[in-house]
Amino acid sequence: MSAYFLLRNLSRTSRSIMSSLTVPLNDGTQIPWLGFGTGTALFSKDAENAVLTAIASGVAHLDGAQSYGNEDSLGAAIVGSGKPRSSLYVVTKLNTVPAGQTVRDTLVTSLKKLRVDYVDLFLIHSPKNHEGKLSAVWKEVEALQKEGLAKSIGVSNFRIQDLEEILGNASVVPAVNQIEYHPYVLKASQPLLEYAKSKNILITSYGGLTPIARFPGGPIDSVLSSIAARVSETAGQTVNQGQVLQLWLRAQNIPAISTSSKESRIKEYLATETLPGLTADEVQAINEAGSKTHHRVFQKWLDD
Template sequence: MISQDKIRLNDGTHIPIIAFGTWTAGGGSIVTERVDQALEVGFNHIDTAQLYRNEEETGVAIRESGLSRDEIYVTTKYSGFKDIETSIQDSLKNLGLSYVDLYLIHSPRLAQGDIPALWKKMEKIKADGLAKSIGVSNFQVNDLKILLKNAKVVPAVNQIQFHPYVYEQQRAVHAFGHEQGIITEAYSALIPITRRPGGPLDAPLNKIAERLNATPDQVLLAWVKAKGAVTVTYSSKKERLEGYLEAMELELTSEDIHALDSAGAKKAKFAALMRPVLLLSLISLTYGVLRFCNIRM
């Protein structure tokens, strides 16, 4: 089992540099099986959300793992189905926990035009001990500036789509976060391989992978780590999960990073790349609402 490095957050806590995400894991017992497998392989950071409608199944896997509470790092997110005070209690009940390690606002849109007011409630959740760390997801620079203007607690994390094909567009929020002590968490880091194969990244990814005796997906995850970001990823295959953990041991050269940045900048515009992810988010939201209302699809 590979030991996972951790990054120190601005509140003094530490977050594992790679997480197993349950967004695409679906629902029901299969989620428990997938999380069980991830924990068995060596993941100790599990990322879920109210929106995904699989917190309860995730909680079953956590309990079945036999790991003590301080051996596992749990992230979940406020997705706006209920008020935030009820939502955190629901999430804790579903997960079978007394606190989560990290609680995120899933989107700035959930603030309904008043980000400072929602963040104040997040600060209370932290003060009450229901979350050790609090942060945001899908926030851009202006959203963060609005939040920080009256914040008593700086977000620990901003979870965003982050890979070489969107790096130019996400560079500003990544850099701003770094200035403010906010760690970037990367979701959909493998899109250049899983949804956009055949692009400019293929050549440098394959070249670097061959030199390092690694795979292209491992190189992408190593790129995320090189940018100082945390990875949230998923696979149903045990061997791939093992490979993802091994990727955290890879060290890219400055030339490698420059080659990937340059190739990524040649890809299509950000909006075109984001469209499939936005569509998936809409589908996921619809599915979540239907499940929440006990409506079969």
């Protein structure tokens, strides 16, 4: 992918808050490139303070889920931030649908907890939760977009066969497929990335810092360090390995859904939006080093 293409597809909006790098979706909306997640480290925990810190630091895109068990605390932070609803980008994800309920029932419950009238993006969290009914569940999700309860709709952890299953009967192509994506799953993810591109479905990344946060000492470390030194020199400021991993996502037009308990790190993530981009050779060096090993942290069934 050429540097020109990448730059052309990343744009800046006039959001009043600091996070301003966005990526276009197939439905004409824009998704902020950096998202702050309330799963993983915050799973089943009160996320209010962490999200308040993220919003105060300049994050707009908040990634929640019904299964994280903390949508109410995300809602408390949304309200507590004092930010206008339109300046935030709120995401939640469908869990299993309890017997006797509809997908709509679950989203209405989420909206109450989140204290918003609509979400910007509603995702089916996992195809595994809806085996045999995926296409019917997607039709229900489509209806929620039509009703205005979700501005954009998409999926998460979908394989090619899951996307094919819903596309056969879909009126709306998912805007997003949120997946674990970092250099240590690069090789395994390649066919899915190509398929998503052919259907105009944007891949977004969670777990993007895995190579340094969960598997330090791997083949990519020395490559990240030397690129960090080069970008630091160009930028005139210290750039670390995590920021290089996020620049690698940015270079592919892939939004980064991360999280942190530390304000300083959230600011580093945000600063990544304005750092100089990686060269094509640097992206290639990361790809080659990352492809030497494979580590998937979440949804390991995707490797079956």
